[in-house]
Amino acid sequence: MSRYGKRADLIVHEHEPFNVETCAAALAEGPVTATDAFYVRGHGRVPEIDPAAWRLRIHGLVQRELELSFSTLREAFRERQVIATLQCAGNRRAGLMAIRDIPREAPWGPGATGTATWTGVALAEVLALAGTLEGGAHVGFAGADECAEAEPAQRFGGSIPLDKACRPEVLLAWGMNGEPLPAVHGAPVRLVVPGYIGARSVKWLERIEVRTHPWHGYFQHVAYRLLPEDGTPGPGAGMPLGLVALNADVLTPADGETVAPGPVEVRGYAFAGGERSVERVDVSLDGARWSQAELLEDLGRWAWRHWRITLELAPGDHEILVRAWDSSAATQPEDEAALWNPKGYANNARPRVRVSARA
Amino acid sequence: MSRYGKRADLIVHEHEPFNVETCAAALAEGPVTATDAFYVRGHGRVPEIDPAAWRLRIHGLVQRELELSFSTLREAFRERQVIATLQCAGNRRAGLMAIRDIPREAPWGPGATGTATWTGVALAEVLALAGTLEGGAHVGFAGADECAEAEPAQRFGGSIPLDKACRPEVLLAWGMNGEPLPAVHGAPVRLVVPGYIGARSVKWLERIEVRTHPWHGYFQHVAYRLLPEDGTPGPGAGMPLGLVALNADVLTPADGETVAPGPVEVRGYAFAGGERSVERVDVSLDGARWSQAELLEDLGRWAWRHWRITLELAPGDHEILVRAWDSSAATQPEDEAALWNPKGYANNARPRVRVSARA
Numbered sequence: 001m002s003r004y005g006k007r008a009d010l011i012v013h014e015h016e017p018f019n020v021e022t023c024a025a026a027l028a029e030g031p032v033t034a035t036d037a038f039y040v041r042g043h044g045r046v047p048e049i050d051p052a053a054w055r056l057r058i059h060g061l062v063q064r065e066l067e068l069s070f071s072t073l074r075e076a077f078r079e080r081q082v083i084a085t086l087q088c089a090g091n092r093r094a095g096l097m098a099i100r101d102i103p104r105e106a107p108w109g110p111g112a113t114g115t116a117t118w119t120g121v122a123l124a125e126v127l128a129l130a131g132t133l134e135g136g137a138h139v140g141f142a143g144a145d146e147c148a149e150a151e152p153a154q155r156f157g158g159s160i161p162l163d164k165a166c167r168p169e170v171l172l173a174w175g176m177n178g179e180p181l182p183a184v185h186g187a188p189v190r191l192v193v194p195g196y197i198g199a200r201s202v203k204w205l206e207r208i209e210v211r212t213h214p215w216h217g218y219f220q221h222v223a224y225r226l227l228p229e230d231g232t233p234g235p236g237a238g239m240p241l242g243l244v245a246l247n248a249d250v251l252t253p254a255d256g257e258t259v260a261p262g263p264v265e266v267r268g269y270a271f272a273g274g275e276r277s278v279e280r281v282d283v284s285l286d287g288a289r290w291s292q293a294e295l296l297e298d299l300g301r302w303a304w305r306h307w308r309i310t311l312e313l314a315p316g317d318h319e320i321l322v323r324a325w326d327s328s329a330a331t332q333p334e335d336e337a338a339l340w341n342p343k344g345y346a347n348n349a350r351p352r353v354r355v356s357a358r359a
Numbered sequence: 360m361s362r363y364g365k366r367a368d369l370i371v372h373e374h375e376p377f378n379v380e381t382c383a384a385a386l387a388e389g390p391v392t393a394t395d396a397f398y399v400r401g402h403g404r405v406p407e408i409d410p411a412a413w414r415l416r417i418h419g420l421v422q423r424e425l426e427l428s429f430s431t432l433r434e435a436f437r438e439r440q441v442i443a444t445l446q447c448a449g450n451r452r453a454g455l456m457a458i459r460d461i462p463r464e465a466p467w468g469p470g471a472t473g474t475a476t477w478t479g480v481a482l483a484e485v486l487a488l489a490g491t492l493e494g495g496a497h498v499g500f501a502g503a504d505e506c507a508e509a510e511p512a513q514r515f516g517g518s519i520p521l522d523k524a525c526r527p528e529v530l531l532a533w534g535m536n537g538e539p540l541p542a543v544h545g546a547p548v549r550l551v552v553p554g555y556i557g558a559r560s561v562k563w564l565e566r567i568e569v570r571t572h573p574w575h576g577y578f579q580h581v582a583y584r585l586l587p588e589d590g591t592p593g594p595g596a597g598m599p600l601g602l603v604a605l606n607a608d609v610l611t612p613a614d615g616e617t618v619a620p621g622p623v624e625v626r627g628y629a630f631a632g633g634e635r636s637v638e639r640v641d642v643s644l645d646g647a648r649w650s651q652a653e654l655l656e657d658l659g660r661w662a663w664r665h666w667r668i669t670l671e672l673a674p675g676d677h678e679i680l681v682r683a684w685d686s687s688a689a690t691q692p693e694d695e696a697a698l699w700n701p702k703g704y705a706n707n708a709r710p711r712v713r714v715s716a717r718a
Contacts, residue, residue: 226688228641228651239638243687274687275634279598282587292587323697328602328633329585329705334693338682346688 004046004184007036013106017042017147018184022111028251028267031297031306032083033114035177040184041088041112043156043219044145047204051188056172060140060209063131070188073172076129077121082169084194084302085271086201088112089224089241092249092351093344099337102344110249110351113271115303118192119175124166127210132162136210139165141191142217144204150218158200158224159215160193160242169194169302172205194302195274197241199224214240227342238341244273246332247348248281248324251306253355261315261357266293268351270324271304278305280325285311287321313357323350363405363543366395372465376401376506377543381470387610387626390656390665391442392473394536399543400447400471402515402578403504406563410547415531419499419568422490429547432531435488436480441528443553443661444630445560447471448583448600451608452703458696461703469608469710472630474662477551478534483525486569491521495569498524500550501576503563509577517559517583518574519552519601528553528661531564553661554633556600558583573599586701597700603632605691606707607640607683612714620674620716625652627710629683630663637664639684644670646680672716682709 002008006020013019018040026037051070058066068076091112093105127139140159147156164170171192174181181187186203193200199219214220220240227238248270253259270278282290293309311320325331333339336349361367365379372378377399385396410429417425427435450471452464486498499518506515523529530551533540540546545562552559558578573579579599586597607629612618629637641649652668670679684690692698695708 226638226684228639228649230648239684239686239688241688243635245685245687245689276602279585280587289589290587325585325598326604327598328604329598329600330604330689330707331692331698333690334697338693339690348689 004040005036005182006040010037011109011111013108017044018046019106021108022114024111024251024254027111027114027269031115031299031303032177033116035116035179035182038114038116038185039088039112041198042145043147043149046184047144048183049144049188049204054188056189056205056208058126058130058208060211061133061136062210063133066126066130068126073121073189074174077125079119080122080168080171081117081119082171082192082194082302083115083117083299084169084192085113085115085304086198087244087247087271089197089199089345091247092347095336095349096340096344096347099340102342105344115299116176117178118171118173120171120173120189120192122168123170123172123191124168126172126208127165132210135212137162138211138214140209140211140215141202141205142207143202144206151222154218156202156219157215157217158202158220159211160196160200162210164193164196195243197224197244200242223343224345225343226345229340231342233342241345244271245346245348246273246276246324246326246330247271248322248332249351250320250322250353253353255353258356258358259313261313261359263310264313264355264357265308265310266320267306267308268322269304269306272326275301276326276328277301278324279327281307282323282325283309283311284321285318313355315357315359317354317356319352319354321350321352363399364395364541365399369396370468370470372467376403377405378465380467381473383470383610383613386470386473386628390474390658390662391536392475394475394538394541397473397475397544398447398471400557401504402506402508405543406503407542408503408547408563413547415548415564415567417485417489417567419570420492420495421569422492425485425489427485432480432548433533436484438478439481439527439530440476440478441530441551441553441661442474442476442658443528443551444472444474444663445557446603446606446630448556448558448704450606451706454695454708455699455703455706458699461701464703474658475535476537477530477532479530479532479548479551481527482529482531482550483527485531486524491569494571496521497570497573499568499570499574500561500564501566502561503565510581513577515561515578516574516576517561517579518570519555519559521569523552523555554602556583556603559601582702583704584702585704588699590701592701600704603630604705604707605632605635605683605685605689606630607681607691608710609679609681609712612712614712617715617717618672620672620718622669623672623714623716624667624669625679626665626667627681628663628665631685634660635685635687636660637683638686640666641682641684642668642670643680644677672714674716674718676713676715679712679714680709681711
């Protein structure tokens with residue numbers, strides 16, 4: 001067992017702030033990721049918060065400011081559960097770094113993502129109680145975590161459009177997979193924004209602000225923005241990330257693995273992001289003939305789909321190619337190199353793993 | 360002037376049913392497409408409907424059935440305007456047919472799309488008056504047009520999820536670009552479903568049915584479904600189309616055009632579909648170095664963006680490549696051949712036009 005109750009098989013990118021990635025084998029265990037295997041993307045030291053003293057402040061363009069205790073939040077609103085996939089915008093950055101280095105960014109593989117059952121109350125109901133005023137178009141969130149990497153140093157934060165904030169799936173969550181939310185995942189209360197990059201699901205939530213404009217803090221106005229290949233990161237440069245793009249990856253066999261010739265089961269995930277759903281996953285050994293994988297359990301519109309297919313592998317080296325399709329009939333881009341960007345975000349190229357079939 | 364008040368420069372794919380495509384030059388005139396240039400995708404003869412006798416029936420899983428006259432519809436609900444792009448699922452099919460023929464389908468170029476200002480009332484308000492019952496999850500629509508191409512012959516129809524039907528942008532429309540809706544575009548009243556394939560914007564609307572399941576008629580259960588490359592069209596085969604995927608095209612210069620060497624202005628459109636927005640359009644002459652086009656007037660979240668860029672063309676032959684990016688950081692797939700499907704739908708590959716620069 002490593003720190004914060006995490007399993008020893010997680011891939012540690014950084015100890016402080018704590019940044020760990022779920023290994024593919026753990027993701028392959030099932031469509032709901034075990035809490036002790038769930039990835040952590042931290043930007044500061046994990047804050048220690050006394051739930052009894054904790055207050056959530058709702059202010060900005062509201063009819064009345066609120067300051068809610070943990071017990072009020074749990075008792076005054078209807079408890080909801082949402083199964084949602086979180087995915088870091090840096091997921092699969094390693095693939096981009098293999099093309100050209102990205103200094104000062106962690107080489108996340110395919111495991112900066114996971115799916116959990118989140119328990120909490122709808123942000124929409126809390127906003128309704130506060131009453132949003134005309135001109136409110138975005139909802140900002142500030143956590144308790146001090147982030148030295150930001151310039152200037154500041155607490156983590158971000159915003160989502162008011163329209164999204166009013167959807168029932170956006171939760172103020174205190175439960176994860178049926179247990180109290182662990183400290184490392186944002187206790188006592190975190191935001192969960194299904195379909196959006198993980199950075200918008202602000203942990204250790206302390207403050208909610210209804211605003212006219214998107215969040216102006218470092219983690220939305222400078223970081224978590226997609227730049228052109230030759231762009232320079234800076235305030236307002238590039239497009240802000242928010243909705244997650246269609247993505248997929250192979251969980252087993254591992255890239256570079258040697259397997260026995262004959263039938264080989266291939267498993268992976270596909271995640272549509274936003275409000276879309278995964279409709280088809282194609283798998284190919286030659287990039288020309290594609291077979292459809294079996295889509296496994298449907299956990300609802302906010303969760304990824306796991307999939308599997310059995311391929312017949314002749315002795316020799318193979319490349320397994322995958323492409324997912326979403327409910328808009330969109331598929332993934334082929335060329336990973338064309339997705340390279342200076343901060344290494346949003347790599348959703350078709351995944352490929354190389355395997356050797358040897359008796 | 361050709362039939363139905365359409366301009367003579369439209370590309371006629373079929374006279375009966377009437378199927379005409381807007382030429383790229385007409386689309387390039389501005390982000391709102393002139394009504395007399397707007398594409399028409401018809402599946403049957405244009406019905407002649409007396410607005411005074413017309414009734415709209417709302418039934419199925421509702422608390423009370425409604426039968427609304429044209430004047431009631433206009434007087435009992437708040438009039439709204441939405442600028443929305445419609446795009447046929449067969450738009451850009453010609454690109455797929457160049458790879459491999461698609462028999463019995465029209466070779467639509469890039470002009471089976473257009474943007475108009477639609478005037479009407481929110482479907483959501485009409486549904487609220489009827490009161491949807493528990494179990495209602497989809498809303499079906501039937502038109503007055505008899506379609507002999509369907510098996511069996513039937514009136515045109517389709518459905519959208521109830522969740523989408525309750526969004527304020529979905530209109531029961533009687534106005535187009537500030538004028539009464541023309542007969543060929545669905546008068547007296549058509550549905551307009553922004554962000555969805557054109558087929559869901561049912562024309563000559565007569566009946567709305569709240570349902571447990573998606574529409575079972577030919578135009579949703581058999582046609583307008585995306586099949587794998589080796590799939591066979593049939594009832595329920597493939598995935599139903601609905602949301603439009605990110606797409607873009609070049610409107611000028613035309614493919615194969617000869618231009619003077621030196622600065623050449625390139626113009627086109629990009630359309631994000633669904634609830635997404637176009638965030639960036641890249642243009643390249645070599646597929647390696649990309650420049651960002653200027654995004655022109657923003658007509659709101661349901662309309663495409665026109666864009667322009669000036670390229671410096673040396674004497675010789677060039678290929679202009681374009682790729683759009685949406686607000687989920689998704690971009691278009693590179694390989695048009697990989698998108699080939701038996702009915703030729705949803706071609707959203709990166710567009711490319713070949714031009715010769717000669718003095």
